[in-house]
Structure formats: structure tokens, C-alpha cells
Amino acid sequence: MKGLLMLCHYYPPCPQPDLTLGISKHSDNTFITMLLQDQIGGLQVLHQDCWVDVSPIPGALLMTNDKFKSVEHRVLANKAGPRISVACFFSSSVTPNSTVYGPIKELLSEENPPKYREFTVPEYSNGYIEKGLDGTSNLLNYQI
Ligand SMILES: O=C(O)CCC(=O)C(=O)O
Numbered sequence: 001m002k003g004l005l006m007l008c009h010y011y012p013p014c015p016q017p018d019l020t021l022g023i024s025k026h027s028d029n030t031f032i033t034m035l036l037q038d039q040i041g042g043l044q045v046l047h048q049d050c051w052v053d054v055s056p057i058p059g060a061l062l063m064t065n066d067k068f069k070s071v072e073h074r075v076l077a078n079k080a081g082p083r084i085s086v087a088c089f090f091s092s093s094v095t096p097n098s099t100v101y102g103p104i105k106e107l108l109s110e111e112n113p114p115k116y117r118e119f120t121v122p123e124y125s126n127g128y129i130e131k132g133l134d135g136t137s138n139l140l141n142y143q144i
């Protein structure tokens, strides 16, 4: 499928899970993510400043991106394991695309000026990768 990127994660068992994380806090930079996780657990989403466990349900596929706002999430390290998950990212970032995206012009006015500058999807995706999962939003780099 065009624009589908699949990432398979293997988290080895960790002898001291309190000292590290499986994946640090981040939000996905794709249009939508579908995730298949095994029974080990460890995925958490940030909800009202609290980390909430996303318990594995056998056979369930998890979709992130709540009303197009990508939810922040992380994965805890586990003594049990290994843990395996498969994330499918739906995004146009893997195909060349020179389209410039920005705030919808009809919604802008003197009272409501643009908060973000325009950018292309490859520019945004490369910035996301270069920044790394440092817990901050990549969008901050495009704020005016
Ligand atoms: O392994 C998981 O449950 C989550 C993986 C993840 O957050 C990602 O690939 O972006």
C-alpha cells in the first residue's frame, strides 16, 4: 500500500525496568497508527497529565490519533518478555511530496494570525527523525 510504513519492535526482558524505558515519550508523526501488541503490556498513553496503561486485548488492533491530535505515549521496560509489537504508520512521508501545507487561509485573519509556518511533509518527517524521541513536539519547530 502506498504510504504505509511498518515497524516491528522487539523489547528484550529488562533486569532493571525502573531505570529505563522501552520507548520514551513521543507522539507519532503520521496520519494514523495501527498497533498490534502482544500480551506483555507496557504501552501507556498520557491522559490529563497521568500515564494510563493500554492493556493488551487478544486480537485487538489499537489505533492512536484522537480526533487528529496525536496522543503522547511511551512503552515501559519489562522484566517479563521479550515483548513484541508491530506498528503500521499511514503517512505520505515515505513518498516524495513537494506539496506545501500550512494553516487554512480562509480561517486566518488579523485577530487569528497563523501560528505555524508552512512546510512540506518530507521536511516535517526529516525534522521528526533528526529531533529524536526527546519528549517534545516536533510542531514547536514550526511555530511562528
Ligand atoms: O511498541 C509499542 O507498543 C509502541 C510503539 C510505538 O510507539 C511506535 O512505534 O511509535
Ligand SMILES: [Fe+2]
Residues within 6 Å of the ligand: 026, 027, 028, 073
Ligand atoms: Fe509511537
